[in-house]
Amino acid sequence: MSTGPALPADGGTTVLGAGDVARALTRIAHEIVERSKGADDVVLLGIQTRGVPLARRLAERLAQIEPGFDPEAATGELDVTMYRDDLHRHPTRAVGVTRLPDAGITGRTVVLVDDVLFSGRTIRAALDALGDLGRPRAVRLACLVDRGHRELPIRPDFVGKNLPTAQAERVRVLLTEVDGGPDAVVIAGRDAPDDAAGGAR
Amino acid sequence: MRHLLSTADLSKDEAVLLLDTAAQMAATQSREIKKLPTLRGRTVVNLFFEDSTRTRISFETAAKRLSADVINFSAKGSSVSKGESLKDTALTLHAMGADAVVVRHWASGAAYQLANAGWLDAAVLNAGDGTHQHPTQALLDAYTIRRHLAARSDRLPDGAVDGVGADLAGLKVAIVGDVLHSRVARANVALLHTLGAQVTLVAPPTLVPVGVGVWPCEVSYDLDATLDGWRPDAVMMLRVQRERMSGGAGAFFPSTLEYTRYYGLDARRLALLDDHAIVLHPGPMNRGLEISAEAADSERAVIVEQVANGVAVRMAALYLLMAGEDSAEGNDL
Numbered sequence: 028m029s030t031g032p033a034l035p036a037d038g039g040t041t042v043l044g045a046g047d048v049a050r051a052l053t054r055i056a057h058e059i060v061e062r063s064k065g066a067d068d069v070v071l072l073g074i075q076t077r078g079v080p081l082a083r084r085l086a087e088r089l090a091q092i093e094p095g096f097d098p099e100a101a102t103g104e105l106d107v108t109m110y111r112d113d114l115h116r117h118p119t120r121a122v123g124v125t126r127l128p129d130a131g132i133t134g135r136t137v138v139l140v141d142d143v144l145f146s147g148r149t150i151r152a153a154l155d156a157l158g159d160l161g162r163p164r165a166v167r168l169a170c171l172v173d174r175g176h177r178e179l180p181i182r183p184d185f186v187g188k189n190l191p192t193a194q195a196e197r198v199r200v201l202l203t204e205v206d207g208g209p210d211a212v213v214i215a216g217r218d219a220p221d222d223a224a225g226g227a228r
Numbered sequence: 229m230r231h232l233l234s235t236a237d238l239s240k241d242e243a244v245l246l247l248d249t250a251a252q253m254a255a256t257q258s259r260e261i262k263k264l265p266t267l268r269g270r271t272v273v274n275l276f277f278e279d280s281t282r283t284r285i286s287f288e289t290a291a292k293r294l295s296a297d298v299i300n301f302s303a304k305g306s307s308v309s310k311g312e313s314l315k316d317t318a319l320t321l322h323a324m325g326a327d328a329v330v331v332r333h334w335a336s337g338a339a340y341q342l343a344n345a346g347w348l349d350a351a352v353l354n355a356g357d358g359t360h361q362h363p364t365q366a367l368l369d370a371y372t373i374r375r376h377l378a379a380r381s382d383r384l385p386d387g388a389v390d391g392v393g394a395d396l397a398g399l400k401v402a403i404v405g406d407v408l409h410s411r412v413a414r415a416n417v418a419l420l421h422t423l424g425a426q427v428t429l430v431a432p433p434t435l436v437p438v439g440v441g442v443w444p445c446e447v448s449y450d451l452d453a454t455l456d457g458w459r460p461d462a463v464m465m466l467r468v469q470r471e472r473m474s475g476g477a478g479a480f481f482p483s484t485l486e487y488t489r490y491y492g493l494d495a496r497r498l499a500l501l502d503d504h505a506i507v508l509h510p511g512p513m514n515r516g517l518e519i520s521a522e523a524a525d526s527e528r529a530v531i532v533e534q535v536a537n538g539v540a541v542r543m544a545a546l547y548l549l550m551a552g553e554d555s556a557e558g559n560d561l
Contacts, residue, residue, distance in 0.1 A: 106252070109266040109294075109547070119552030121245060122252040159261040 039199070039215030043188060048171065048210040051187030052081070055169050056088035058185050059138055066093040066101075068135040068164065074153055075106045075123040077142040080204035081171060085140060103127040105139070110152035125156070133161035138185075142200035144170040147181035172212055174198050188212070231343040231352040232545050234361040235419035243422055244395055246544050247371050251392045253547070254540035257293070267296035267550055270327040275317070276355070277303040277333045282511055282535055283355050283365070287330045290542035296550070299326070314338060318347035326350045328550050336360035336411075351549040353542075359409050359472070365510055366415035368541040370396065370423060372534050373462050376506050380461065397424030402454055403445075404430040405466030405491060405518050408437050408480075409473070412510045413466055417445050430454050432491065434480045451491050455500045463501065464508040465493050465519045484517055494520040498528065506530050 043051070060066050066089045073082030086098035106123035114120070139153050150168060157166060169185035174192045192198060192214065201211045229242060238246070256264060272291040276284055284300070291298045301317075303309060308317060314333070321329060328351040331339050336358030343352035356362040377399055378391025401420055407413045407429050420427050427445035429436065440447055448454045455463070468487065473479050481487045488494075493507065501507075507519075507529045515521050524531060 109256075109264045109551075114266065114551045117552065119548050122249050122547070124252065125255060155265065159264075160259065 039197070039213040040217060041211050041213050042190060043172075043210075043212035045210040048187070048212065051171060052084050053088055055185045055187060056085050056092060059085070059167075059169070060089065060092050062167070062184065063136050066096040069096070070101050070103065070128055070132050070135045070137050070163075072103045072105045072127075072132070072137055072139050072153075072157075074139060074141045074149060075104060075108075077200055077202055077205055078140045079104045080202050081142060081169075082138075082140040083204075085138075085169070100128050100130065103132075105153055105156060107149060107152035107156050110155045112148060112152065125160075127160060131161050132157065132163045134164050136165045136167065137163040138167045138169050141168070141170045142172065142202075143198050144168070144173045144181075144183050144186075145176055145198075147177045147179035150181050151179050171200055172198055190214070193217075229549065231339075231354075232363050232549060233339050233343055233352065233354045235363045235366045235415045235422070236361075238363075238419065238422060240395060240422050240424075243367070243370070243419060244393065246367055246541070246548065247374060248392050249544035249548060250367070250371050250537070250541040251375075251390055253543040254537065257536075257540060262293055263295060264293060265295050266547060267291070267294040270296045270550055271325060272296045272298050272328045272330060272546065272550075273321050273324075273326040273350075274298065274300045274302075274355075275321070275329055275331045276301065277308065277331075277338070278356070280332050280356070282538065283332065283362075286535070286538040287353075287355060287364075287542050289539050290546055293539070294543055294546055296327075296546070299324075314342065315345070315347055318342055318345075321350070322348045328353060328546060330355050332356045334358055353545060353549065356411055358411065360411050360414065362411040362415045362510075363419070364538070364542050364545055365412050366419040367545070368534055368538040369412075369416055369464065369508055369510070370419055371537050371541050372508060372530050373399065373401065373420075373425075373506070375537070376530065377461050377504065380504065395423045396420060399425040399462065400428070400458060400460045401425050401462045401464060402428050402430055402458070402460040403464045403466065404451060404493070406435050406468045406480075407431045407440075407466065408435040409469040410466045416464065417443050421445065428454055428458060428460070430491070432481055432487070451497065452500070455497055459502055460505060461502070462506050462508060463493065464510075465513075465523075467510065467512065468514055468518050488517055488520075492516075492518055492520060493523040495522040495526075498523050498526055501528065508534060511535070 063069050071082040071086050073079035082102050086102045090096045090098045104126050106125045108120050108122050167184040170183050171187040172190050173183055173186045174190045176194055197215045199213045274284055288298050330353045331342055332355040338357045339354035354363055374391040378394040403413050417427050421444040428448055429445055430448045430451050509531045513519055
């Protein structure tokens with residue numbers, strides 16, 4: 028899930044630093060192994076854009092925990108653009124890459140990985156997309172930040188950080204692979220209620 | 229972009245976006261479930277005033293794969309054969325709530341008229357108008373060329389799969405045959421130029437249109453010299469459109485045999501091409517006239533693949549024109 032328009036000039040408040048992000052991912056990786064009783068049939072699917080590098084990082088950690096886990100063969104990326112329910116309310120979005128592991132997802136435990144969980148609509152679209160791609164044994168959801176304000180009955184299985192926010196605030200996850208600089212989670216718009224329109228996601 | 233009327237209207241970024249979107253659409257077409265819910269509840273009308281098999285089926289397949297409802301309207305057996313005008317047909321479609329109209333018409337400019345006369349508020353996709361333009365055909369040709377040859381282009385982005393993100397800079401394309409009657413050639417010259425490729429038209433002087441001097445391409449009358457000396461990366465053979473040659477074939481060249489000798493692609497000319505070169509044909513082919521069976525069935529020919537790519541390109545065009553918000557002004561595309 029993208030996190031909306033570019034940051035305002037003030038840059039916002041950093042709530043998680045690079046160290047916090049790394050520790051959260053390590054904990055999530057352990058929880059995934061614990062929950063699945065190993066990592067044999069786990070597939071990590073990152074949701075475009077920032078879920079993709081997060082899924083890769085989780086896969087590396089899983090490989091450290093479970094030496095038999097092959098990160099290459101168990102990671103993929105999922106673009107949900109064509110399954111969104113709000114396409115008609117935004118300018119046309121570019122369609123991204125969907126790439127599954129060669130062995131597919133049927134019969135395996137799919138962990139969807141996203142950066143920020145907000146309304147839940149992206150995950151709804153992702154579940155529809157998964158239905159067209161195969162029949163996983165189970166689908167779980169991992170997100171780095173859960174900021175609340177769900178509009179659908181969707182809940183994460185693995186959360187990096189629960190972050191209470193106001194609807195109008197904007198939460199951005201910055202990752203080295205995508206954004207260049209150090210990893211960070213930033214909240215913007217806290218002191219600018221006029222900015223409400225920007226908080227759509 | 230609100231309509232897709234002519235490749236001359238496309239900027240390079242728009243053209244590359246269309247090709248990149250087509251690449252993602254093509255990826256979905258190798259799945260077991262090929263249908264996407266993207267255009268559910270929207271209506272696409274195929275309005276065909278001229279015979280067409282592959283373009284109409286291709287558009288119909290593309291719309292259905294995106295879950296749109298498709299209404300096929302062909303001039304034969306409709307009120308058009310009773311004398312209904314294009315305007316009244318358009319008003320009927322408007323009343324039925326069409327979200328997009330795919331139009332093929334024998335008159336050049338019909339698609340433009342439909343899009344700009346204020347009869348309709350639907351997106352208009354030109355599926356061939358007279359001897360003017362056929363943008364989706366040119367886009368699928370460019371997509372096919374890029375898929376095979378982008379690795380030879382000068383500016384391939386790192387790690388690109390099937391040339392996604394690339395243009396066609398530095399590639400050489402020869403377009404051979406009946407350029408005069410060909411909307412495919414006109415659409416391709418504009419698009420390939422926009423994407424940075426060099427184009428040479430090869431045709432007998434009688435089949436080169438007046439005013440070709442201002443087109444962004446070279447013109448040659450000698451196929452052997454072009455293949456041997458210029459060394460094109462892709463050769464696009466055009467159909468000799470005998471139905472548009474009022475006086476029969478004799479009006480533009482002395483005999484079909486002579487045309488084949490000078491401008492037909494046969495095994496000998498195929499052997500002149502570089503190893504990486506590909507052969508395209510928009511179909512339907514006149515086997516034995518502009519292309520021999522050996523050339524059409526050779527490993528270099530990507531003619532069948534062009535048809536498959538046509539569905540992906542048309543899905544991309546329908547998606548980019550229809551999926552966004554209604555007030556499409558200010559769209560990314």
